[in-house]
Amino acid sequence: MRRLLDGLYDGAAWLAALAMVGVLAMVLLSIVSRQAGFHVPGTDAYAGYCMAAAGFLALAHTLRRGEHIRVTLLLGRLQGRARQALELWALSAAVLLAGLLAFYAARLAWVSRSLNDISTSSDATPLWIPQLAFGVGAVVLFIAFLDEWVQQLRGRRAAAQPAEALRNE
Numbered sequence: 001m002r003r004l005l006d007g008l009y010d011g012a013a014w015l016a017a018l019a020m021v022g023v024l025a026m027v028l029l030s031i032v033s034r035q036a037g038f039h040v041p042g043t044d045a046y047a048g049y050c051m052a053a054a055g056f057l058a059l060a061h062t063l064r065r066g067e068h069i070r071v072t073l074l075l076g077r078l079q080g081r082a083r084q085a086l087e088l089w090a091l092s093a094a095v096l097l098a099g100l101l102a103f104y105a106a107r108l109a110w111v112s113r114s115l116n117d118i119s120t121s122s123d124a125t126p127l128w129i130p131q132l133a134f135g136v137g138a139v140v141l142f143i144a145f146l147d148e149w150v151q152q153l154r155g156r157r158a159a160a161q162p163a164e165a166l167r168n169e
Helices: 003-035 042-058 059-065 078-114 130-155 161-169
Strands: none
Touching: 003 042, 003 059, 003 130, 042 059, 042 078, 042 130, 059 130
16 A cells, blocks of 8 residues: 555656646747747646646655655654644644645536636636646645554654755754
8 A cells, every 4th residue: 555655646746747847848938939930829828737737746745755844843842642642633634624625626627627617818728627737636635644644643654854954953
């Protein structure tokens, strides 16, 4: 199960990286087309869609690597059961909020698809397509928080410490 979940997080990260390449491609296409004297409609919108996809698809991988910003002022002063309880409380809140985000992100894409909602820019893209990346990223983030919560409950969670945080504190 661990390999499956890590594969899911890594797969979402690879899709995020692909979306970043998409941002680069759209920006370069926009620059080159302007210099060559023609216009490719929708490059700004597609760059924005790719940027949003990159951000949301990378969230779970970032969480698992311990790279999310955490305020550890109180947590760092606690030991033993008090620390475990606070970690569990924080993860419970995160699971709840990530679950709500995942539900409403998926619902947004579903409603946009059912209403045939399209973007108002000149490309007229069906909005459920870029919203799908938002929904998938939010669902994978929910799964990652649920995974962390279960690991904390079982006493097997090793809180990741990014190397940069150790140098900055």
